[in-house]
Amino acid sequence: MTQVSKFLLSKDSEDKISNFLFETIANIKTKNDVSEFLKDFLSPTELVMLAKRLAIGVLVSSKKYEYKQISRILRVSTTTVGSVSGLYKSDGYYKKIVDRISANETSKKSLIQIAEIVASIADIGGAKASGYHELKKNLRKKRINNPF
Numbered sequence: 001m002t003q004v005s006k007f008l009l010s011k012d013s014e015d016k017i018s019n020f021l022f023e024t025i026a027n028i029k030t031k032n033d034v035s036e037f038l039k040d041f042l043s044p045t046e047l048v049m050l051a052k053r054l055a056i057g058v059l060v061s062s063k064k065y066e067y068k069q070i071s072r073i074l075r076v077s078t079t080t081v082g083s084v085s086g087l088y089k090s091d092g093y094y095k096k097i098v099d100r101i102s103a104n105e106t107s108k109k110s111l112i113q114i115a116e117i118v119a120s121i122a123d124i125g126g127a128k129a130s131g132y133h134e135l136k137k138n139l140r141k142k143r144i145n146n147p148f
Contacts (some may be wrong), residue, residue, distance in 0.1 A: 004019070052074050052075075055074055056088075057084060058102055060085045061102045062102065067082060080109075
């Protein structure tokens with residue numbers, strides 16, 4: 001779980017540093033630069049968490065998968081699927097981005113690779129990850145039946 005310092009900032013300071021972050025990200029021009037920045041800036045766990053939240057939105061938008069299936073595919077709790085699904089259904093900017101990704105076949109194929117990476121990461125996890133060995137095999141064999 002992400003941790004926040006116990007030393008609180010004023011609302012004004014929080015707004016200023018948030019805006020600075022948004023401007024910084026908005027000024028990054030290439031996909032490679034975004035990738036390098038995020039890999040340096042975020043922990044591996046934070047990066048995977050963000051990728052999973054994006055993938056949850058794509059699966060929810062497809063209307064082909066139940067929460068339990070999405071939970072199993074992406075190795076997240078059904079509570080996480082529910083909260084991200086609520087975000088998607090709230091009609092905000094997250095929904096716009098997810099719908100844009102869902103409409104782009106190249107992006108969908110990229111998310112297949114993300115699912116494979118998530119399955120590979122789970123391989124490291126030991127006994128609890130045993131189901132993901134099977135998921136990884138299925139993703140490689142049956143790209144047509146793939147959720148992305």
